[in-house]
Amino acid sequence: xxxxxxxxxxxxxxxxxxxxxxxxxxxxxxxxxxxxxxxxxxxxxxxxxxxxxxxxxxxxxxxxxxxxxxxxxxxxxxxxxxxxxxxxxxxxxxxxxxxxxxxxxxxxxxxxxxxxxxxxxxxxxxxxxxxxxxxxxxxxxxxxxxxxxxxxxxxxxxxxxxxxxxxxxxxxxxxxxxxxxxxxxxxxxxxxxxxxxxxxxxxxxxxxxxxxxxxxxxxxxxxxxxxxxxxxxxxxxxxxxxxxxxxxxxxxxxxxxxxxxxxxxxxxxxxxxxxxxxxxxxxxxxxxxxxxxxxxxxxxxxxxxxxxxxxxxxxxxxxxxxxxxxxxxxxxxxxxxxxxxxxxxxxxxxxxxxxxxxxxxxxxxxxxxxxxxxxxxxxxxxxxxxxxxxxxxxxxxxxxxxxxxxxxxxxxxxxxxxxxxxxxxxxxx
Numbered sequence: 001x002x003x004x005x006x007x008x009x010x011x012x013x014x015x016x017x018x019x020x021x022x023x024x025x026x027x028x029x030x031x032x033x034x035x036x037x038x039x040x041x042x043x044x045x046x047x048x049x050x051x052x053x054x055x056x057x058x059x060x061x062x063x064x065x066x067x068x069x070x071x072x073x074x075x076x077x078x079x080x081x082x083x084x085x086x087x088x089x090x091x092x093x094x095x096x097x098x099x100x101x102x103x104x105x106x107x108x109x110x111x112x113x114x115x116x117x118x119x120x121x122x123x124x125x126x127x128x129x130x131x132x133x134x135x136x137x138x139x140x141x142x143x144x145x146x147x148x149x150x151x152x153x154x155x156x157x158x159x160x161x162x163x164x165x166x167x168x169x170x171x172x173x174x175x176x177x178x179x180x181x182x183x184x185x186x187x188x189x190x191x192x193x194x195x196x197x198x199x200x201x202x203x204x205x206x207x208x209x210x211x212x213x214x215x216x217x218x219x220x221x222x223x224x225x226x227x228x229x230x231x232x233x234x235x236x237x238x239x240x241x242x243x244x245x246x247x248x249x250x251x252x253x254x255x256x257x258x259x260x261x262x263x264x265x266x267x268x269x270x271x272x273x274x275x276x277x278x279x280x281x282x283x284x285x286x287x288x289x290x291x292x293x294x295x296x297x298x299x300x301x302x303x304x305x306x307x308x309x310x311x312x313x314x315x316x317x318x319x320x321x322x323x324x325x326x327x328x329x330x331x332x333x334x335x336x337x338x339x340x341x342x343x344x345x346x347x348x349x350x351x352x353x354x355x356x357x358x359x360x361x362x363x364x365x366x367x368x369x370x371x372x373x374x375x376x377x378x379x380x381x382x383x384x385x386x387x388x389x390x391x392x393x394x395x396x397x398x399x400x401x402x403x404x405x406x407x408x409x410x411x412x413x414x415x416x417x418x419x420x421x422x423x424x425x426x427x428x429x
Contacts, residue, residue, distance in 0.1 A: 083376055
């Protein structure tokens, strides 16, 4: 029997992946303990106060650029602050895996709570741009990695039938956090100061992340996952490389969507407050859409659902984003794309469980996180560099670039789906 998620159903075997020779390995886990929902909500709040906070950087980015906060710093240079969030979070994967291996799940997460909050507090005192990169960029990214990376592989340990639903609910946290901060950062800056907005984010996040870390639990004693700094053996599998390619191109498009919509709104003549609302709508879409994506994935298949929704982002980039010159249409785009543009984050753990055994999931995800780092760092910089300021459509090339990135990602998932089906048919002969 295949695993339960990709078109052929099942309640017992959760991870069935062909190894290099084409045979299969399985991990049996047929229970869904109620405490799994506590883990789900803990991860929901971890997403809300790590990636949700980071998603609001689009508001800070447009503020830094429009107010020339750090004199002499270009728009291109500011993009590396947001890129450093992702790079710091992902490149620390080998170190985090080693910490988990020797000290357990909670120790690196507590370290991450301190690093994440410390990054924002330190950023509030930054007077030079390099200090902002190290604090709001690298330090916040490292904090995210140390909190979020140990927690992400835990949900598949607790769920079988409802795995994608639980993942969707947990991933929706980034939308909830993004909504909260996207709509409150501008008022905090206007009524208090830039510095105090950063300090408040850091301190509130510290408290929430600390509680979520305390509540989260793993099932490592039962699963006995193979946790390695980097599992090079997985790179011998074609399906893993297809998923790496999907990761790379999906993130190329996603970064431009979340960091550029607000600035694109400013290019249409919108106010800073209106641009912030666009970012907020993107996060509303994320919060509402991701649980539904999880339900659909459990019913119709994880690879199929992720592929279709990834392709829909290509369609939206070409059919809606490029021709729009209306504030209302841009709000609609933010709302709809919020549910689909970040489909990667809500589906990558279940997708990885489709191509590796559950015991290999932490190592498999570790490879995906490393694959995220480079497109995260350079994608927005590329988008800004190919802009055409002074023209009637300055963001045309970034919009095309975004659409093509999502097209490539969806095609790679299509190939992966065909390989899974072909392997399954061969196995049942």
